[in-house]
Structure formats: structure tokens, C-alpha cells
Amino acid sequence: MPTIENRLKAYIETLPESKLKAAMAYALLGGGKRIRPMLGMTLLESKGVDPTPYIEAFLAVEMIHTYSLIHDDLPAMDDDTLRRGKPTVHIAFDEAIxxxxxxxxxxxxxxxVTQNKYLSxxxxxxxxxxxxSKAGSTGMVFGQIKDIESEDKMVTIEDLNLMYELKTANLIQASLMIAGVILSDHDIKSYEDLGYYIGLIFQIQDDILEYTLSPEEFGKSKSDDIRNKPTYVSLLGLDKANQVLNTYVDTLNTLIESLYIKDTVIHTQIKLLLNRRK
Amino acid sequence: MPTIENRLKAYIETLPESKLKAAMAYALLGGGKRIRPMLGMTLLESKGVDPTPYIEAFLAVEMIHTYSLIHDDLPAMDDDTLRRGKPTVHIAFDEAIxxxxxxxxxxxxxxxVTQNKYLSxxxxxxxxxxxxSKAGSTGMVFGQIKDIESEDKMVTIEDLNLMYELKTANLIQASLMIAGVILSDHDIKSYEDLGYYIGLIFQIQDDILEYTLSPEEFGKSKSDDIRNKPTYVSLLGLDKANQVLNTYVDTLNTLIESLYIKDTVIHTQIKLLLNRRK
Structure with a gap:
């Protein structure tokens, strides 16, 4: 979506020249798929509202996603040297930056968000x-800690669900709930649920793909951040994992119907995201 | 100020149990002097407004100050192992946490801020x-980068001023400007100036004290984060540094008069902060 890229570039252009700006540009304009802003923005479109005037609210979510990747990749965290095929920020620059x-x-x-001219x-x-709330100590960051704390512990499927909710669903929920705020929609809770199932399904699919595909097919190295970590498949086995996945997909489809967004642009977007078979 | 401590504790109590909560409590309730919230809150008091209902806005500034200390202390940044006489957060816990x-x-x-019940x-x-704005890529964080970038460069007194403004004055300004917002005061720019001079004077005094006192008198180790770094004294010499300091103090006093806060509780607070002769 060119608008997202252009607006992110425009934001970066406002920053004073420094290594900070360079590193922020490197991370933010480094080819992210923009899944989170796209979901909220296409939800608006599906409801007949042009998202462009409010785009900054969705970019905020993308910026938070980007910051979380930068910090996750740090040596003290996942210690990743590559992200989207390029050196991670602390490799391309340094850790402090x-x-x-x-x-x-x-x-x-x-x-x-505060500087946007169209939001009330x-x-x-x-x-x-x-x-x-979705990004902080009860949201995404809490998910990171749960993840770290789970390394020395027996993890249940409930633990894993909570981790996927916090680490993945929460920012998707934020984007969809932002759309709900803009729609002045009393159904924000349903959008929150929608984000929950999208995030969970995405992660369970990842677990299954990771198990069933070869590393080459899976597309990312099998994987510094998944190896030895509990997954749906390692906890439930492949059959049961697929079974739970199908239940969640059914729930998602029911939600999509009840929100009157079936066969709209956000539905297409959700299918693009979740119909990965690679 | 017991209210500040109690409200910070109350916030921590809302968090789910984890190492995250423990580390946040350790850092946030670890005996900070609360300079930044105190300045904004006593400004309100000086103008006849009870700050208590709005306290969260000032605590937000303290939380940002606290986060910046945690990240500054990290091995990749200043690599400090002690803060306020206790192990830094990455020593007491670990780097990821x-x-x-x-x-x-x-x-x-x-x-x-969003959850406060009394702010409009x-x-x-x-x-x-x-x-x-004061904490982000054009504020405090920009100051950190300026600091890092200055290490390999000739630094001018203008560079140093900008660094002190960004790294120290900016959060003081934020607190005073927040008070201005609550006062619905059209003079927010003057409060911003007030914060600028308080921050700058504090830092220049630090430079002078660091030079004139023995490490024992100075009270902190002479100093991992100042050693080999440019200071007012290293750039201007002691006499000239004192001279500039006095000019700034005069400007500050003029501002204090013009804002009608002379001999009020915030004036006392400013004097407590700036009349350190340890």
C-alpha cells in the first residue's frame, strides 16, 4: 500500500539528521508487510470509510511493531543477526543505536496520533x-516476558495461547479496535475478538508449517526463535493441532459473518494473511 | 512526597505477577528523588491548584525518566552496574528483562495519562x-544519540548546550508544560523556558562541582559517565563556566519573577535543586 510507505517516509523525513534517524529509517522502511495497519485500514474500507485521513493511528501500531522487532533481535533477547534478509539494526548500526x-x-x-488532524x-x-494497553506491561511486553519465563518451565496449551495472544494478537487487536474507534462503533469488543482469532490462527499455522515443511519451504531458518520452544504441534501433536486450528477458523468465519465484513476487502486481507501455504 | 510514592506503588500493584513487574518495581520504587514530577506539581501548587487529581500526568514523566535510566545503564550504553547505591536493573535481573x-x-x-479521571x-x-515530543526522537532520545555521536568529535559549547537541553532539560520542561496545560495557561512557552534554564543550570553546576570537588565530596564516582566527556569546564575553563552559569541563573530569576512564582513552593523546590553545594 503506497500510502503507508509514503506516510512512514514522510515521518522519517521530519527527523533531524543523525544515526538515530538512519537506524529508524532502516528498520521502519525495511520492507515490512504492514499486516497490522492493513488490517485496521481495510476494516475501515469495508465499512465504507476512507482510512487515509486517519492513517497515522495505524502507522503508530506499525511503529510499535517495528520497535518490538528491533529490541527482540538484540543479543540479550533473541540475538538475531538477520531480519527480512538484511542485517538486524544492532548489526547494521550498533546495540546502543x-x-x-x-x-x-x-x-x-x-x-x-496526537498530531493527526482528523481524529477527534x-x-x-x-x-x-x-x-x-495492548503494547505495554499487560500486553505485548508482558508476552515477551512470558516467553522468556517459559523457557525453564513446563508450558501448557493455555500458556501458549496467552503468549500468542500477547505477542501476536495484541497489536492486530489494537489496529482493528482503532478502526472501531474511528467508526464510533459500539462493537469494539467484537473487533478485539476478531484480532484475537486472526493472531492465534496465524501462530498456530506457523507452528504447523514449521513442523510439516522443510526449512527451505518454510522460508525462514528453522529457527533460532522457534527451535526448542513449545509449539502447538509439540504440545498437542499434529492432528490435534490441526483440529484446534479448524475450530478457531470456524469461529473466525462466524465472527466475519456477524460483523458483516464477509467478502469485503478486509476479508480478502485476512485470507491473504491466513491462507499461506508456505 | 508520599503521594507520588503511593501512586507509583498503586500502579505497580495493578500489574500481573512476573519478573517484569518485579523489575519495574525495583527501578521505579528504588528511591528516585522525583525531581521532575515535583517541579510540575509544585508549579500547580504555586498557582493555587491542588496537583493530586492530576498526579498521573506527572508520574508519566517520572516513568519515562526511570525507563531512560534503565536503558542508559545497559552494557551497550553506559554499562553501569550501580544506580543509587544498588545494582542496576540488568545486574539485579538480566539484560533482557x-x-x-x-x-x-x-x-x-x-x-x-489516558486513564486519569480529572484531566479533560x-x-x-x-x-x-x-x-x-520531549522524550522521543527530537527530544531525550535524540540527546542520547548526540551524546554517543559526540564521543568521536570536537564538541562546541553549542553542542553541549543542546545535549544538556535534550538529555536533562526536556523532561523538566515536559513536567512544567503539563502544569501549564492543567492551568489552561497561555504561558506554556515561559514554562518551557523555565525548564530549559533549570535543566541547563543543573548540568553546568554538575560540571563545575565535578571539577572542583573531590570524588568523595562530589558524592558519585568521578565518573564513569563524565570521565573523558566534554564539560563546561573542559570547554570554557572554570572562570568562564562560572560566568555563564551566573548569566543563566540571572535569566532564571528574571523568569521566576515574571511568572509570579517568586517565594512560592516551586521557587523553594528550584532552590533545593540548584543550591546543591553538597
Whole structure:
């Protein structure tokens, strides 16, 4: 979606020249799939609302996603040297700059919301509340800690669900709930549920693909961040994992019907995301 | 100020049990002087407004200050093992948890503002805009990068001023400007100036004290984070540094008069902060 790239570039252009700007540009404009902003924006489109005036609210979610990748890749965390086929930020720059670039993207994301000219002040407050709640100590960051803490423990399927919810679903939920705020829709809880199932299904599919495909087919190295970690397949076995997956897909489809977004542009978007067979 | 400590504790109590919560509590309740919230809150008091209902807006600034200390102390940054006489967060816990505790404090700080029951929605948006602008890629984080980039370069007194403004003055400015928002005061620019001079004077005094006192008198080890770094004294010499300091103190006093806060509680607070002769 060229608008997303252009607006992210425009934001980067406002920054003073420094290694910080360079690192932020490197991470933010480095070819992300923009899954999170796309979902919220296509939800608006599906409801007949042009998302363009409100785009900053969705970019904020993308910036938070990007910061979380930068920090996750750090040596003290997952210690990844490659991301999207390119050196990670702390390799291309250095660790200090990677930490700070993440901090800056996170902090600035809230300002993208406050500075938007089309959202009402109440919408801005609601959106910032959603973002900080889904990204902070009860959301995404909590998921990272759960992940770390799970390494020395027996993990149940409930633990894994919570981790997937926190680490993956939460930012998808944020984007869809932001759309709900803009729609002045009383059904925000349903959008939250929608994001929950999209995130969970995506992760369970990942677990299954990881198990059934060769590393080459799977497309990412099999994998520094998944190896030795519990997955749906390792906890339930392949058959049961597929069975649970199908239940969730059914629930998702029911939700899509009840939200009157079947066969709309967000439905297409969801299918693109979840019909990966590679 | 017991209210600040109690409210910070109350916030920590809302978090789910984990190492994240423990690390956040360790850092946030670890005996900070609360300079930044105190300045904004006593400004309100000086203008006859009880700050208590709005305290979360000032705690947000303290949380951002705390996150910045956690990340600054990391091995890839200043590599400090002690802070306020206790092991730094990455020593007491580990690096991954320190990174995440900082991320969580930063993210949650915005939610403290959105969840406050006494600020208007417009005030919340203005406050969040101020905080993210003063803390982000054009504020405090930019100051950290300037600091890092200055290590291999000739630094001018203008560079040093900008660094002190970004790294120290910016969060003081944020707190005072937040008070300005709550006062619905059109003089927010003057409060921003006030914060600028408080921050700068504090840093220049630090440079002078560091030079004139023995390490024991100075009270902190002479100093991992100042050693070999340019200071007012190293750039201007002691006499000239004192001279510039006095000019700034004069400007500050003029500002204090013009803002009608002379001999009020914030004036006392400023004097407590700046009349250190340890």
C-alpha cells in the first residue's frame, strides 16, 4: 500500500539528521508487510470509510511493531543477526543505536496520533489508551516476558495461547479496535475478538508449517526463535493441532459473518494473511 | 512526597505477577528523588491548584525518566552496574528483562495519562503530545544519540548546550508544560523556558562541582559517565563556566519573577535543586 510507505517516509523525513534517524529509517522502511495497519485500514474500507485521513493511528501500531522487532533481535533477547534478509539494526548500526531507535519509534508513535488532524480529541485518547494497553506491561511486553519465563518451565496449551495472544494478537487487536474507534462503533469488543482469532490462527499455522515443511519451504531458518520452544504441534501433536486450528477458523468465519465484513476487502486481507501455504 | 510514592506503588500493584513487574518495581520504587514530577506539581501548587487529581500526568514523566535510566545503564550504553547505591536493573535481573522493563514503563506512561479521571480529553492529548515530543526522537532520545555521536568529535559549547537541553532539560520542561496545560495557561512557552534554564543550570553546576570537588565530596564516582566527556569546564575553563552559569541563573530569576512564582513552593523546590553545594 503506497500510502503507508509514503506516510512512514514522510515521518522519517521530519527527523533531524543523525544515526538515530538512519537506524529508524532502516528498520521502519525495511520492507515490512504492514499486516497490522492493513488490517485496521481495510476494516475501515469495508465499512465504507476512507482510512487515509486517519492513517497515522495505524502507522503508530506499525511503529510499535517495528520497535518490538528491533529490541527482540538484540543479543540479550533473541540475538538475531538477520531480519527480512538484511542485517538486524544492532548489526547494521550498533546495540546502543538499536536500543535507542526502538525507544524513539515507540515514543514517537503516540505523537503520530496526537498530531493527526482528523481524529477527534476523544478518539485520540481512546486510540492511545488502546495502543498503550495492548503494547505495554499487560500486553505485548508482558508476552515477551512470558516467553522468556517459559523457557525453564513446563508450558501448557493455555500458556501458549496467552503468549500468542500477547505477542501476536495484541497489536492486530489494537489496529482493528482503532478502526472501531474511528467508526464510533459500539462493537469494539467484537473487533478485539476478531484480532484475537486472526493472531492465534496465524501462530498456530506457523507452528504447523514449521513442523510439516522443510526449512527451505518454510522460508525462514528453522529457527533460532522457534527451535526448542513449545509449539502447538509439540504440545498437542499434529492432528490435534490441526483440529484446534479448524475450530478457531470456524469461529473466525462466524465472527466475519456477524460483523458483516464477509467478502469485503478486509476479508480478502485476512485470507491473504491466513491462507499461506508456505 | 508520599503521594507520588503511593501512586507509583498503586500502579505497580495493578500489574500481573512476573519478573517484569518485579523489575519495574525495583527501578521505579528504588528511591528516585522525583525531581521532575515535583517541579510540575509544585508549579500547580504555586498557582493555587491542588496537583493530586492530576498526579498521573506527572508520574508519566517520572516513568519515562526511570525507563531512560534503565536503558542508559545497559552494557551497550553506559554499562553501569550501580544506580543509587544498588545494582542496576540488568545486574539485579538480566539484560533482557531490563530492556523490557524500560519498554513497559515507557509504554504504560501514556496509559497513566489516558486513564486519569480529572484531566479533560483535550488536556490528555496535549499532555501526551508534550511528553512524546520531549522524550522521543527530537527530544531525550535524540540527546542520547548526540551524546554517543559526540564521543568521536570536537564538541562546541553549542553542542553541549543542546545535549544538556535534550538529555536533562526536556523532561523538566515536559513536567512544567503539563502544569501549564492543567492551568489552561497561555504561558506554556515561559514554562518551557523555565525548564530549559533549570535543566541547563543543573548540568553546568554538575560540571563545575565535578571539577572542583573531590570524588568523595562530589558524592558519585568521578565518573564513569563524565570521565573523558566534554564539560563546561573542559570547554570554557572554570572562570568562564562560572560566568555563564551566573548569566543563566540571572535569566532564571528574571523568569521566576515574571511568572509570579517568586517565594512560592516551586521557587523553594528550584532552590533545593540548584543550591546543591553538597
Amino acid at each position: 538499536a536500543i535507542l531507535a526502538g525507544d524513539a519509534l515507540l515514543t514517537d508513535s503516540f505523537r503520530l 480529541t476523544l478518539q485520540k485518547v481512546e486510540i492511545i489508551d488502546i495502543i498503550s | 531490563a530492556i523490557l522493563a524500560g519498554d513497559a514503563l515507557l509504554t504504560d506512561s501514556f496509559r497513566l 480529553t483535550l488536556q490528555k492529548v496535549e499532555i501526551i503530545d508534550i511528553i512524546s
